[in-house]
Amino acid sequence: MKYRFADCVLDDASHALTRQGKTVPVEPKVFDLLHLLARHAGEMVTRDRIIEKIWNGRIISDSAITACVAAARKAVGDDGRRQAVIRTITRRGLMMATEVAVDITDVAASRRAEQEPIQRIRYARNSNGKRLAYAVTGTGPPVLYYRSMGVADLGAEWRIPAGRAFFDFLRDQFSVLRFDPLGSGQSDHSSPEFDHSRQADDMIAVADAAGIDQFAVYSTSGAVLPAVRLAVQYPERISKLAIIGGYVDGRVRRRAATMPSPDSLKAMIEEGWSKKESAFAQAFLTSYFPEGPVDIVRDLIRMMQSATPVETMAEHRDAINDDSIADILGDIRCPTLIMHGRRDAVHPLSEAQKLVEGIPRSELVILETANHLPLLGTQAFEVFKTALADFLAA
Structure with missing residues (x-):
């Protein structure tokens, strides 16, 4: 699945980020953070949800989270002052602040992946x-x-x-x-x-x-x-x-x-x-x-x-x-x-x-x-x- 936002393309199939057509190397957890925010563009993703999805719920320091967010912003050409792509919601979480387009052929697969689990x-x-x-x-x-x-x-x-x-x-x-x-x-x-x-x-x-x-x-x-x-x-x-x-x-x-x-x-x-x-x-x-x-x-x-x-x-x-x-x-x-x-x-x-x-x-x-x-x-x-x-x- 490809997510297009700002001048970036995030491809979860190849686990790659490109910006202005050029590959941007990112650490796995940085990629996972961008992927999580892109999937929920326009929605606040709480700090607890970020820890659960990126670090599998393990206890981590605030500095580790801050470093991961800073690296994600740098990778997409954003920074903590402008917050044009990744916005911080004080003491609550993060939000992808820019519009995200998903390749139309991948929408059905995306919905299936996000489908709520059913208890039988x-x-x-x-x-x-x-x-x-x-x-x-x-x-x-x-x-x-x-x-x-x-x-x-x-x-x-x-x-x-x-x-x-x-x-x-x-x-x-x-x-x-x-x-x-x-x-x-x-x-x-x-x-x-x-x-x-x-x-x-x-x-x-x-x-x-x-x-x-x-x-x-x-x-x-x-x-x-x-x-x-x-x-x-x-x-x-x-x-x-x-x-x-x-x-x-x-x-x-x-x-x-x-x-x-x-x-x-x-x-x-x-x-x-x-x-x-x-x-x-x-x-x-x-x-x-x-x-x-x-x-x-x-x-x-x-x-x-x-x-x-x-x-x-x-x-x-x-x-x-x-x-x-x-x-x-x-x-x-x-x-x-x-x-x-x-x-x-x-x-x-x-x-x-x-x-x-x-x-x-x-x-x-x-x-x-x-x-x-x-x-x-x-x-x-x-x-x-x-x-x-x-x-x-x-």
Whole structure:
């Protein structure tokens, strides 16, 4: 495909840039930046999108980005003062400011290349005949991404921009298997299963339906409870285990030695889960994500309220609060990565340290955040993405 702008032609087939008919040598990342801006001429391309597409989401310095932009401007005869071709939108991103013409014969191919990926939901049955909704996206080594029932909805999370950005990052490198546990999302809502060993069996049922024999597991928060049991019950199927925001003992177990106190988070669920824009529901999730960003937290609230009925969510919370995996940690045989926010108030860092102490061949990455899980747009999220991808790909 050829993109014509100013006095330049960018040819992605030959990976070449010409200016006034003469070839201009450019570094690969400089070419990729020009290509990205030309494809989205007239639109702002955010800094995060640039990092994701040019540096595959890795953490890089501001000076490296500045140097790449300066080289791109020089290659097309522009500079930071005029910005006739590449315009900087302060603290937000870049824009191709000049008109870009695309060879008409290449337009159809361009549209196909930019076409939005389609999520195809399929269904499996567990040993009790209950319907489990699952989807596989991407290519590469298989990874089962397991979320607890309170936040799982294949359809809704696919439409959340922050969720999609993370899925796009994963599916560029891995074949990602996601499914909704019983009682949530697109799966069967009748008689939800709160036995975490049975939930581990459900994971195997979904993997079998998807035709995946051995796979890595990435689990978040309360999903660690069935994920650890999965690794113990089916060691021959699990190649690696990645955990973020996990814990060994539920909140009730942790408080057993002291005077029991009411679960204020469960009270927020019971009071506000069924009401849209409920202050109680917002307070519940804000306790998990005090650092925001606020717009992402609001998207998560709406998704969670639609994913799981209030009664199921309350019962689920009782199940995870009263569980413990302390006695089986030593039986895990696969390499294990544990990630945790240093200032996480919901499940403290000490719980992650207990996981590392108990699981052989495990290691801990501490994230500098108070959020229970890192969210898009924060520095901790970039560290998390790099650590997770490196571990899964190793």
